[in-house]
Amino acid sequence: MAISEQPNHAEHSPQSVSEDEANERRRFARLLLAGAITAYAAPFPYVLYQFLVAPAFRHKPASPLALGSAESLFVTQNYIATKLGDKNVMLLRSADGIKAFNLRCTHAGCTVEWQPNMQKFVCHCHGGEFHADGSVAKIPPTKPLEELTIKHENGQIVVYDAVMR
Numbered sequence: 398m399a400i401s402e403q404p405n406h407a408e409h410s411p412q413s414v415s416e417d418e419a420n421e422r423r424r425f426a427r428l429l430l431a432g433a434i435t436a437y438a439a440p441f442p443y444v445l446y447q448f449l450v451a452p453a454f455r456h457k458p459a460s461p462l463a464l465g466s467a468e469s470l471f472v473t474q475n476y477i478a479t480k481l482g483d484k485n486v487m488l489l490r491s492a493d494g495i496k497a498f499n500l501r502c503t504h505a506g507c508t509v510e511w512q513p514n515m516q517k518f519v520c521h522c523h524g525g526e527f528h529a530d531g532s533v534a535k536i537p538p539t540k541p542l543e544e545l546t547i548k549h550e551n552g553q554i555v556v557y558d559a560v561m562r
């Protein structure tokens with residue numbers, strides 16, 4: 398009998414079958430372990446990003462802005478536009494007192510304009526409108542304009558980059 402015609406007993410022996418099963422079980426156990434490690438470690442990049450990278454991109458409040466006395470600000474009209482950091486801001490004097498609004502439309506972020514003849518803030522992007530107190534007058538915006546904190550300090554009106562409470 399030639400060597401090539403000899404049956405290969407090692408391939409089908411009971412010992413070889415149990416070794417294959419053992420290898421299959423080890424492979425499955427390794428896959429299970431790898432899956433568990435991946436599931437456990439997956440949140441770590443997100444956590445690292447939140448603690449190390451994201452703070453650098455968070456909004457830092459602008460320094461308070463001292464504008465002068467009310468008498469010097471509202472000489473010819475009852476409103477004045479200014480900048481506070483990267484925000485367009487309007488101070489408006491009405492029967493309720495002096496208020497400061499962030500002119501960023503709460504719908505999609507366009508800049509609203511004060512329309513003295515309408516006594517409203519108007520957004521030209523989608524037609525939204527806000528009353529003089531910042532509340533919504535016409536949708537699509539659903540949230541009022543952001544009202545910023547104002548303080549009277551040493552005879553001056555000071556605007557803070559902080560939402561009025």
Ligand code: FES
Pocket residue numbers: 502503504505506507520521522523524525536537538
């Ligand atoms: S962004 Fe102002 S109405 Fe849409």
